[in-house]
Amino acid sequence: MAAKRRETAAIGLLWGAGIATLVILIVILAYILVNGLPLISWHFLTANPGVRGQTGTGIYSTIVATVAVTGVALLVAAPLSVGGAIYLNEYTKENLLRKVIRQAAEVLAGIPSIIIGLFGFLFFVIYLRPYTGGWSVLSGGLALAFMVLPISLRISEEALKAVPAELREGSLGLGATKWQSITTVVIPTALPGIITGLILGAGRAIGETAAILLTVGGALSVPHSLHDPACPMTLYIYNILTEYNDTRTAYGTAAVLIIVILAITFTTDYLMNRYTRKLKGL
Amino acid sequence: MRALRRSRTRDARERFIQLILLVCAISSIFAIFLIIVFVFSQGVPFLAEAGLPFLTGSVWLPADSFAAGTWGIFPIILGSLIVTLGAVAIGAPLGIACAVFLAEIAPPAIRRMLVPSVSALAGVPSVVYGFFALLVIVPWIRGEFGGFGTSVLACWIILSIMILPTIISISTDAMRAVPREYKEGSLAMGATRWQTIRSVLIPAASSGIITSVILGMGRAIGETMAVLLVAGNSVTIPGSIFAPVSTLTAQIALEMNYATGAHQQALFAMGVVLFVFIMILTGLANLASRRRVTF
Amino acid sequence: MSGEIEISIKNLNLWFGNFQALKNINIDIPKNAVTALIGPSGCGKSTFIKTLDRMNDLVDNVKFTGEIIYKGRNILDSDTDVVELRKEIGMVFQKPNPFPKSIFDNVVYGPRVHGIRDKKTLHEIAERSLKGAAIWDEVKDRLGESALRLSGGQQQRLCIARLLAVEPDVLLMDEPASALDPIATSKIEDLLYELKKDYTIVIVTHNMQQAARVSSRTAFFWLGEMVEYAPTIDLFERPQNKRTEDYVTGKFG
Numbered sequence A: 001m002a003a004k005r006r007e008t009a010a011i012g013l014l015w016g017a018g019i020a021t022l023v024i025l026i027v028i029l030a031y032i033l034v035n036g037l038p039l040i041s042w043h044f045l046t047a048n049p050g051v052r053g054q055t056g057t058g059i060y061s062t063i064v065a066t067v068a069v070t071g072v073a074l075l076v077a078a079p080l081s082v083g084g085a086i087y088l089n090e091y092t093k094e095n096l097l098r099k100v101i102r103q104a105a106e107v108l109a110g111i112p113s114i115i116i117g118l119f120g121f122l123f124f125v126i127y128l129r130p131y132t133g134g135w136s137v138l139s140g141g142l143a144l145a146f147m148v149l150p151i152s153l154r155i156s157e158e159a160l161k162a163v164p165a166e167l168r169e170g171s172l173g174l175g176a177t178k179w180q181s182i183t184t185v186v187i188p189t190a191l192p193g194i195i196t197g198l199i200l201g202a203g204r205a206i207g208e209t210a211a212i213l214l215t216v217g218g219a220l221s222v223p224h225s226l227h228d229p230a231c232p233m234t235l236y237i238y239n240i241l242t243e244y245n246d247t248r249t250a251y252g253t254a255a256v257l258i259i260v261i262l263a264i265t266f267t268t269d270y271l272m273n274r275y276t277r278k279l280k281g282l
Numbered sequence B: 001m002r003a004l005r006r007s008r009t010r011d012a013r014e015r016f017i018q019l020i021l022l023v024c025a026i027s028s029i030f031a032i033f034l035i036i037v038f039v040f041s042q043g044v045p046f047l048a049e050a051g052l053p054f055l056t057g058s059v060w061l062p063a064d065s066f067a068a069g070t071w072g073i074f075p076i077i078l079g080s081l082i083v084t085l086g087a088v089a090i091g092a093p094l095g096i097a098c099a100v101f102l103a104e105i106a107p108p109a110i111r112r113m114l115v116p117s118v119s120a121l122a123g124v125p126s127v128v129y130g131f132f133a134l135l136v137i138v139p140w141i142r143g144e145f146g147g148f149g150t151s152v153l154a155c156w157i158i159l160s161i162m163i164l165p166t167i168i169s170i171s172t173d174a175m176r177a178v179p180r181e182y183k184e185g186s187l188a189m190g191a192t193r194w195q196t197i198r199s200v201l202i203p204a205a206s207s208g209i210i211t212s213v214i215l216g217m218g219r220a221i222g223e224t225m226a227v228l229l230v231a232g233n234s235v236t237i238p239g240s241i242f243a244p245v246s247t248l249t250a251q252i253a254l255e256m257n258y259a260t261g262a263h264q265q266a267l268f269a270m271g272v273v274l275f276v277f278i279m280i281l282t283g284l285a286n287l288a289s290r291r292r293v294t295f
Numbered sequence C: 001m002s003g004e005i006e007i008s009i010k011n012l013n014l015w016f017g018n019f020q021a022l023k024n025i026n027i028d029i030p031k032n033a034v035t036a037l038i039g040p041s042g043c044g045k046s047t048f049i050k051t052l053d054r055m056n057d058l059v060d061n062v063k064f065t066g067e068i069i070y071k072g073r074n075i076l077d078s079d080t081d082v083v084e085l086r087k088e089i090g091m092v093f094q095k096p097n098p099f100p101k102s103i104f105d106n107v108v109y110g111p112r113v114h115g116i117r118d119k120k121t122l123h124e125i126a127e128r129s130l131k132g133a134a135i136w137d138e139v140k141d142r143l144g145e146s147a148l149r150l151s152g153g154q155q156q157r158l159c160i161a162r163l164l165a166v167e168p169d170v171l172l173m174d175e176p177a178s179a180l181d182p183i184a185t186s187k188i189e190d191l192l193y194e195l196k197k198d199y200t201i202v203i204v205t206h207n208m209q210q211a212a213r214v215s216s217r218t219a220f221f222w223l224g225e226m227v228e229y230a231p232t233i234d235l236f237e238r239p240q241n242k243r244t245e246d247y248v249t250g251k252f253g
Helices: A002-039 A042-046 A060-091 A096-110 A113-127 A137-161 A165-173 A178-207 A233-244 A247-280 B008-025 B027-050 B052-056 B074-105 B108-123 B126-145 B152-176 B180-188 B193-204 B206-222 B225-230 B248-256 B261-290 C045-052 C082-088 C103-107 C109-113 C119-132 C152-164 C182-195 C208-214 C232-237 C242-248
Strands: C005-016 C019-030 C034-038 C062-070 C089-092 C170-174 C200-204 C217-222 C225-231
Touching: A002 A247, A002 B074, A002 B108, A002 B126, A002 B152, A002 B193, A042 A060, A060 A096, A060 A137, A060 A178, A060 A233, A060 B008, A060 B027, A096 A137, A096 B027, A096 B206, A096 B261, A113 A137, A113 B027, A113 B206, A113 B248, A113 B261, A137 A178, A137 B027, A165 A178, A165 C152, A178 A233, A178 A247, A178 B008, A178 B126, A178 C109, A233 A247, A233 B126, A233 B225, A247 B108, A247 B126, B008 B027, B027 B052, B027 B261, B052 B074, B052 B261, B074 B108, B074 B152, B074 B193, B074 B206, B074 B248, B074 B261, B108 B152, B126 B152, B126 B225, B152 B206, B152 B225, B180 B193, B193 B206, B206 B248, B206 B261, B225 B248, B248 B261, C005 C045, C019 C045, C019 C062, C019 C200, C019 C225, C034 C045, C034 C208, C045 C062, C045 C089, C045 C170, C045 C200, C082 C089, C089 C152, C103 C109, C103 C119, C103 C152, C109 C119, C109 C152, C119 C152, C152 C182, C182 C200, C182 C208, C208 C232, C217 C232, C217 C242, C225 C232, C225 C242, C232 C242
Parallel strands: C034 C200, C034 C217, C089 C170, C170 C200
Antiparallel strands: C005 C019, C005 C062, C217 C225
């Protein structure tokens, strides 16, 4: 009898853990959205932040900044990661090089963002100043690329691995070259997975603060070129919270970020679903 | 009639493409190399000059020149460790339990809600977590327990939440990978679900679970923004869990924007220390994931 | 049957690492006829057939000696353009492997990668190839649908159509019907009967009755060796070799 009670208690605790996790998410999201959604208006999204400490204006320049640094990060990381994944999966067997590269990507993924920030500061802001403009969108985006790369690499590699070998045999058997086989059969088949990797990488870039804290400059004006400093949304939240205690605007900005993250979660979920179904021919 | 002799230009083109792809592939290695070279180039000379007292000293009074400052980061290192271990102590059991729930117990409808929820938790920006903690957790601690509220406890709570997705997703994968025969064998002998989970599933998935916890630790020790907002950032050894604390990550972020000269180098040295911690954790994670468990 | 030889294999030996999969194979494949390869599993039939279009190159650690003479050259030498070769000698696999694309895109895949872009030409090729594979009537109204929606037998005929679109001279078939139901199988066999008028066909099969039905010559493979090679009727009714006789009478299989 004691055993039965223990069993029920244990199963109950496990249920509790699952529900607790769900509740935690809901509480956090609800808190931000309930307080922040009312702030989101067309004005909020299209007006620029006020001069030092002025509350109740908009976040337009921060949105532009976020889009800009994320764009730079993706532009750099996408070809490197997808190309790298193609090389690893299509041109090598399970050899030492492949293991080393995969390990390197894992290590890179684990490096704290503040260290990426330190590196970015030294390398992009100081060392490459003539090319990046010092604290700038370009420096921030390049630093972020270091964080997007491992995510996109891993997911792209998995997506390519999932493409059945028979498809490659089939295309080679019809007289396609290896590269043709990759571009006309393998990549199109793996595309939803690859795109998921890029979207998740973008999500990382959008939500990242420490790496851009030291590289992007924090200027509130709309950046007009890659060499201009800028203040993406995440950095903006930190700044107005700590310097001006402007919780209202912080809520609004956070709410926008949460909506973006939710959109990303749903999109990637949908894409991965479509991918598995595509491979089954549904 | 097609000529069957090899085409040199096509061969050259294919080989060129392969070369470009190879360059892309080694970019990860190159990236780590760059990071280490630059960060260590600033941090290691400082470490060499400051020596062991840097790691063991408790007084942190940075200055522009080396001689003018006192460079002791022991409280900061301790802060990082305390905050990380506490987060894992809370987050790991909860995360593993949730993973078991997901892998074994949850009905499909709940699973369909929970899995995207874990993904969503993973995607929330760290500064938003910190923001939430600052506005909800910190006042609560202040109200219940006094002090400023920015404390070790606040870090524990928010960091444990932040590492949940890592632990849950990797542990769930590990448990899903356990062959059905193991579980079925146990159930067929009359064991209950919980007994099977405890004696068969978790041990079989243990290397994956341990890996997930170690990776969670890595995430916690490397977290900056959330800690920056709720830790209090006082370079002292916390007297209680309600006292403020400082971590390597937060300290670097806090001071980097105005540090110059030796001060800046000291921050890089802290970065090196942090990097070493991460490398140790990564190495442990590798060892853990490679061990095959027999039971 | 013209009596002309399409492919001549001389002293072919092949190793996977240390394991010798093919031992001194000598065989002449006649043009515009169906040649069947029979024998127990793992005896080298698939390996042999894959050597003919150099698909074994995809495997690690492969070594071979000997010659395969096709169109006046030894296609085993390193100077051979393997990509072009596979346009001449094409293969259909045991498990149908249509691409996750539309039926049309599957059929015209070959011509497209070879540079043919003109829509009208592609449509003509598609129609011709699908008719040649006896599947045109079943798919002509749904060329835009995913090929994966077709039944197993239809997918296999689509794979054959895909091959025909490239206009090969030789069709290699590695147990093309073994994954299919009897009705689909008989459709494939009828198709072979038609195809052999224009193509040289080499078919690996586990099914002796199938070999007897469709082929004019049959080779019996045993442990990497080609034990006997004769006109099909002779091989089945008057086998010269004891092992052949044991196999075709079902003493082992």
